[in-house]
Every structure is written in structure tokens, then in C-alpha cells.
Amino acid sequence: MSLADHPSAHADAPTSPAGVDLASRLRVWTTTVDHKRVGIMYVLMAVVFLVIGGVEAVAMRIQLWSSDLEIISPDVFNQLFTMHGTTMVFFVGMPILIGIGNYVVPLMIGARDMAFPRLNALGFWVTLFGGMLTYFSLATGGAPAIGWFAYAPLTETTFARSAAVDFWALGLIVAGIGTVTAAMNFVATILAMRAPGMTLNKIPFFTWTMLWTSVQILIAVPPLTAALVMVLFDRELGAHFFDVQNGGSAMLWQHLFWFFGHPEVYILILPVFGMVSEIIPVFSRKVLFGYEFMAAATMAIAFISLGVWAHHMFAVGLSRQVDLFFIVASLLVSIPTGIKFFNWLATMFGGRIWFASPMLFCFGFLSMFLIGGLTGIMLALAPFDFQLTDSYFVVGHFHWVLIGGTLFGTFAGIHYWYPKVTGRMLSERLAHWQFWLLYIGFFVTFAPMHVAGMLGMPRRIFSYEPDRAWEIWNQLATIGALIQAPSYLIFVYNLVSSYRHGKIAGDDPWDAWTLEWTTSSPPPSYNFEKIPTVHSRRPLWDAKHPDDPDWQYE
Amino acid sequence: MSGVFASGSTLLAAVAEEPWHELSIFEPASPGSAAIVRLALLVLAVAALIFLVVEGILFYTIARFRHRGGASDVPPTEPPQVYGSNPIEIAWTVAPALIVFFLVLVSARTLWEVNAAPATSRNVIEPLTVTVVGRQWWWEYRYQSYDGRKLAFITANELHIPASDPKHARPTRLLLESADVVHSFWVPRLEGKVDLIPGRTNQLWLETDVPGLFLGQCAEFCGTQHAHMLLRVVVESREDFEKWLAAQALPAVDDPQQAAGREAFLSESCVNCHRVRGTSAMGNYAPDLTHLMSRQTLASGIIPLDETNLRRWIHNPHDIKPGCLMPAFGLSAEKEELIVQYLLSLK
């Protein structure tokens, strides 16, 4: 089947390059309220910011190559890591996951669109605007140099005189509003728009994780918004929230920020848990093992994550009792995470594991995320954390989780659904190159950071003393970054070139089991001609095996 | 760029030569940091075990159940479908729960061992109490009391503390404050880090039997020169420490030969920020210079304190530490020289 078989899918945007008026195509994309187009725009936005954030990272790695380099001035370096962190969390991580969710969730649950299509489009544009506003801080003569968690009182006018911090705070407030609208939309869509028969205990697992991610967003993002409003009031109206000279509290910011900040890391990982829970079964040809336990574990993570924030604050001098509480809460997260891990392994066990690119990235996720989880356990133990926190060990740890976990999982998802989105397959050869360069480069970049941290190297330093013995670890990290860099370029190239030249995918290239694979690739704007009815968690399994359908066993 | 390649080629040589252990958390020199190492080794072992088991299962599963066909071909037949198993699920819920329980117990024990007043059978000398004030981007040490004696001098960037010996424990109690933004006091071999937070006083206990120099640096991002806010802790034997205390307690030397230099120093705006006890320089914002030359380093530990560096520093501090809060005053060459010579006399 070719793209031309589905003229209705492209009624408002011909894919043929010939005779397309750019202006009208732009108009179509900028005015669209179709969840699929909005989703694609989210992902493209994230890819653009990923490249920007990546360039910032490479610049920092080059400066840290040796102890005597002065390529980048201290202030610029401090701006680089501030913007790198802000970009990757707010304008890459969240948009790419929300974008994939936007595209896939309505298709998976047999809906024609999100619950509020116009609000959905608004959410995207507001998020993009927030990103641009944050980068507009450059127009003040330089980005903010406060770190992505912007500890008060560094953000007060006394210490940050230019308007850069104001643009940064405004940008995050605006992007946060976009994120919250997206979360509202997911909740309403998932709870009210499911196909007949798809009860809540039959929804595809990715949908389930998007639901709980959305709940976390609703709880965690508004406190950040409120705290950023306080920063702006301090700076613009002379309020004193974080003005320690006038009774304000530096600790309040830390509590509010991490009350957002820790659920945030689960916001960045739960959807990925969902994606790999879709992909591993398909590429092992087995049903997801222990769906109910996986679902319960997701809920448990979402709830426990609200009570662990102060493990980022062990060094601020809380009491030992408080420390102990947060040790326990943080370690508890490892139980549901462990359940998930074992269920993925059990799903693979006894299967026919098939290493097409989505599964390859799932393998990357499984083998690496485990390590990030184990270093996380070390950081949760307050006494060990007194040594490790704010050192390069932490930098290594969270990149391990965010790249080894979130990014590998997201790449798995993109490689899995790209044929659905474009109607064409990504090049497997390029995908393998991308995977192995990323896998090796990632290891070489971030493993040495753990060592540097244990040898006493604090994070966020633009240079280090020659006698510190950190140079070799930094050089390895820089080499790793240079190995990683081309993998992202290969990825972008693969996205672009396969869109034109990829093998035609057909509706269901992976022989998968969820509803999105019943419609055409790409799907028509209305998704389904006839809303499907569902009897089990794998409606297509039932359809392909009418003699032995799943609903008999659920 | 040639420097880049040169240092690349000496990668391995560098490892062999450099004193890699000087800031390692695995070279503890105090009871607190040793307790952390015990916990760390334990949890590293637990993590290694989990790692081996889980990765082992992962790779075994892949090796055994991998479909050997073209990467882009769907396997032709479906394996048996297994939907789940309650006993198995319960087993792998309970196993991590037991590990968590164990880790909570051991970390709770360690938690009460670190950053604590010494619990020892030795005679405990009344602790040396020092208020540490974090400032952008240097450390101020206000010595308060020791061994029942009141101390009343202020110094900067190099903290001197007494070592314990077999008969006496000589702990140090640091009261951590900040004059501006959040900093963090981290000397890995002596203790885990504790933040210095404006509007709050934190406490950090140090105690060690090992005399010598211990290094560290600020661990919480605090602005432009966060990277150059280095910590130097000099642990001295009882005799050396007493000598040092006595010298620091004296007012600045008043060398008549340096009268002109002193005059020059006092007539410039140096005095608005710096203090030289015994003179009219009573500034409160910059390092106390009363016994400047008793220190080994300049600019918060980044360069050795000698005549050349001092002259460079006074000429333009931003050549050495760009963005630091001390301005270049554009002094005349003679005046600069007079001030340098005066400062060199502050032993």
C-alpha cells in the first residue's frame, strides 16, 4: 500500500513536494488542531531544542578538556549549563514525550482527536513561545547564569542584575501553562474518550503511563509556576520572598523547586516506561507480563514521587529524622521500579526477541537505565549523598537516567511509531549506527563523571585546578561527547531522508496489537472510519487470533 | 589548540603522576568520612550484585530467546502467551523490599555517625569553634573559641585546625553561614558536604588524627567564580596549632620601614573592604589581611602567595580571577609597589 492509497489522509496537506505552496502549507500547520499534527510539531520543536542543548553541552565539554583552557569565559560557561539544563528538561524532555503522547494516545484508545483540540494547539504554541521567551534572555546581553534549579538568592536582583532571569522565569511560567493544558487534555481524553469496551483496565500501557504523568504534571508544575511568580515579584515589584536580607527564605525556594523537580524526573520517565512496555511485548511476540502489577507500580511511583523531594536537599542541614524520612521514601521508589524491570524481563523470557531498531533501543534502555537506578539508590542514602551530592557523580547519575532511560526509550518510541506517522520505515542501517554510536558515546561520556565526582569534583565549574587529577576523566567525557554527537545527526538525517525515501511501511509493519495499527499510515485526519470496539488489552491480537483471543484470559 | 593534543597524549602519564587521592571520598581521614566509606562500599557491593543478576538475566534472555532471522522480519510463529503470575510478582516485590529495609537500617546507623560530636574514650578537648562565612568567592573564618579560651581573630581561605592524638580528641565545630548566596563546604577526606545558606546557621563537625593539608572546594553553584572558591584545611599538631593561634591573635606587625607603604594602603579604598587589625583599615567585606603572609595561597587558593602573584593580583585581580568582586584600582606604579611591599610585611 502506498501513500497515494489514502488521499483523504492528506486532504489539507499534500505530501507531494511538487506544486505545494509553502505559504499555504505553513498556514495549514500553524492553524491545525489535529492531535497528530500538534504531536509532530511538539516532537520537531523538541528535536530543534535537542540540537541547541547538545551544542551547549559540547561547548562545555570542550572547555573542560583540560585544566588550563580558557576558551569559554566563566560567565558564558555558567550561562551554558543553565540553558543546557533548562532546555533539556523543559523544551526537549517534556515536549517530546507530550508530543508522542499527543500523536499516539487518541489513536491507541480509538478516539478521533484529543478531548480539547483547540486547547491542545494552544498548549503547543504556548510551550514553543515559552522556549523562545527563555532564549530571548540572550537579548539582554547574556542568558541567566543561575543553574537550572536557580537557587535563591542567586536569582535576586542583587546577584543577577540584567533582565535575563526575568525572561527565563517568564519563559518557564508560560511553558508551564502549556504543559498543564496538555496534562488536562490527556486526563480528559483518556478518561472520557476511550473506544467502547476499552475499560480503564484494558487501556494500552503507554496510555496508562500518560495518564499518571499528567496527574503528576497537574500536581508538580503549578508549584513551580507559583515559585517563579514569586521570583518575578521579587525582581519586578520589590517583594521579599527570597530576599534573605529582608527576612526572605532561601530554603523556601529549594523546597518549592524540588517539590516540582523530583516529580519532574518521573514525568520524564513514566511515559518512557509506557513506551517500552508497548514495544518489548511486540518485539518479543509476547503479551506484557503482569499488566495489573505494572499498572499498580506506575501509580505507586506517581504517588511516592510526591514525597521524596528533600533527597535533593540532604546537604542543607535538615534534621536527621527528616533525612531518614526522605531516605525511606526515596528507596521505596525502587520497589515499583524493580517490579517494572522484572516484568519487562519476564515478558522477553520465552519470547521470540526480534532486534529491529525499536527493540534495539529498548535493549539500550534496559541495560543502561538499571545502572542509573542503582546510582540513584546510592544518592538516596543521605550519608553517602553528603559526599556525592552536587558532585560530578550526580551529573553522571542524572544523565544516565535521562539519556540511558528517557532518551533511549524515546528513540525506541520514535523508531516504533515513525512508520505510522509517515507511512515509511526508518533506515535500519542508520538506526543501528545511531544506536551504537549513542550507546558507546553515552557510556564513555558519563561513566567517567561518576569517578570524577568520587574524586571530589563538584558540578558546575568552568575549570579545575591542574593538580586535581580530574583531567583524564574529563577528557574521556569530552571524547564520549564527540562520539555521541554524530549519532544525533544520523538520527535527524534518518528522520528526513526516510520521509522521502524510506521503505513503504503499510498499516502494521511490526505485526503489533494496539489500535493505532488498524488505521492507515499515516492515519486520516479523523483517525478511524469506524470507531472500533475493544474486548481486551490487545484488540489486534484478538483480531489476528480469533480462535484464541486475549479476553478469555484477562 | 596544540595544548589540547599535548595533554591528550599524556593522558596515562597524568594518572600516574597526579595525587589522585587528595580529594577522593575513598581516602577518609576522619571517623565521619570513614563511616561513609563503609556505607559506600556496602551499597556498592549490593548494587554490583543487583547489576550482575539483572544484567545476567537480560543477556541470558536475549541470547536464549533471540529470533535468528532478518532484523526486519517478523518472526513467523508466536510463542506461548504468558499473562502473569501472582506468586512471581509477589516474590519480586518482596525481594527489593527486603533490600530496601536493609539499606534503610545501615544508612540510618551511618546517619547518626557522621557530622557528629566525637564519641570516643579519649579525653575530648573543648572544641575549636569557628564561624565560617561563605562569600562570593572566598571563605571567611572567624575563630571563636578553643579549649576553654576565647579567640577573637578573623582569617580567610586557609582553615587551621588541631589534630587529635592518641590521648586527646580535638574536634572542630564549624558554624556555617553565608553573607550572600548558597555555598557548600566540602573537604571530601574530612566530612561530607554541608551547605552555607544565608539566613541560617548550619553546623559541621570535623575531627582527624592526621596532620596535613586537606583540599576541597565550594560545591554549590554560587556565581561567576564558583569554580575558584577553593578550600584548604591545614590540620596541625597541638604544638604547631598553638603557635599558629598565638601568631594570629597578635595585631599586624608595624614595620617602620614600611611606613610609606602603610600610608599608601590606608589612603586608598583598600580599607573600605579589607581589615588590618591594629590600623584604621576596618573593612568587613573582603579577606582580613592582618597576617596575610602567613597564608600560602592567594585568591581563595588558586595561586601561590608570593611577591609576583601579589603584584599581579593588585594590578588587576581580573587577570587572575575574572569577575571577582575586587576591582582593579589603576594605581600608579610607585603606589602599587609601596602597597605590595607593605602587604609582604604582614607576616
Added chain:
Amino acid sequence: MNQQNDYYQTAGGPATTLPVPPDIAPEHTLNAHEWGMLSFLFSEVAFFSTLIVAYVTLHNDNLSGPTSEVLSLPLAVATTSLLLASSFTVHLATHALGHGRASLFSLWWTLTIALGIAFLAGTAYEWYGLVVHDGLTVSRNLFGSTFYTLVGFHALHVSGGVVAMLIILGLSLTEAIGQAESTGARMVSWYWHFVDVVWIVVFTVVYLA
């Protein structure tokens, strides 16, 4: 085109010997608008909780200037009763709408708007007194910072509610109330009740404590 559901065709085909799935029971759940509004209010709870935490933590940490003693409890009681009454009237309005009584709806709805505006006027009067007579501003001290931020954001939400209700009132006056407007009115009433509940908490924390 019709390939898209071919699996279903196969499934529903000549399947006399195949297992037959059970009937699908209809699901009873809130509709999308209701879930959407609930999630929005959920996020608003998180937002106001943060402002309240900031107020509770900081409002006594003043180094100088007026404290919560300058607030007038009688005035706050008066404005509070206005807002409580408006929650009642908005309920009567949506109730009337549910029974298709459009003119009664408009009456109660207008009264709700009037009460909302009266509440805002009360707040304006209070702020005028605080700024002019007591010299309390956002920048005066921490009480000013936290008080104006908390009460101000609440007033902003009341204003938003008033604007939304005015829009629905305008629609209801120019054309008959259809399904969309009816849902809109009901959702706005949820929002209005929420704003009311937030005020009860603010009133307790700021004026009674």
C-alpha cells in the same frame, strides 16, 4: 481505504466455532469537559497551596512594618459572605438551566456576577486602606509580599470567573442557550465554587489565624 478495519472484518467474519466476546457494558463516567475542568481545578489547588505555604512560612518574618494586625476582620467577613452567597446563587442558576428555565437562569446568573463584582469592590476598598493608611505594599515587608500575592491571585481568579460569566450572560441574551453554552455555564459554576472554597481557606489562614 477500507483496509483500515480489515482485521475487524476477519474477526467478525464466519466465526461460528470461534469464541464470541461478551457484550460491552456501557461505561458511566464524567464527560470530557467535566474531567478537563476537574484536572484544571486540581492544578489550581496545587498552585494556591504553594501560595498559602509561602504565606504561612513567611508572613511573620518581617523585619519592619505592618503585620496581619492591620487587616479588618469585619470587612473580610462581609466580603466572605458576598462570595458565599454567590456560590449559592450560581447553584440556583445552573439548577434553573437544568430545568430549561432560561430567564430564571439569567436572573440568578446576573446576581452571581453582581456579587462577584461586589466582592472585588470590597477587596479594592480593603487594599486602598492598606496601601494609603497603613502603608502596606508588596515591597514594604514580607507580610505585604505574601499577603498581596495570595489575596491578589485569588482576586484575579474571581475576576476571571466574572469575565467568563459575563461572556455566557452575553451569549444567553443574544441567542438561545444551546448544549455548548449550557455545558459552559455548568463548568463555570464548578470553577466558581472552587474559587469560593479557596477563599474560605484564605480567609481562615489570613484573617482568622
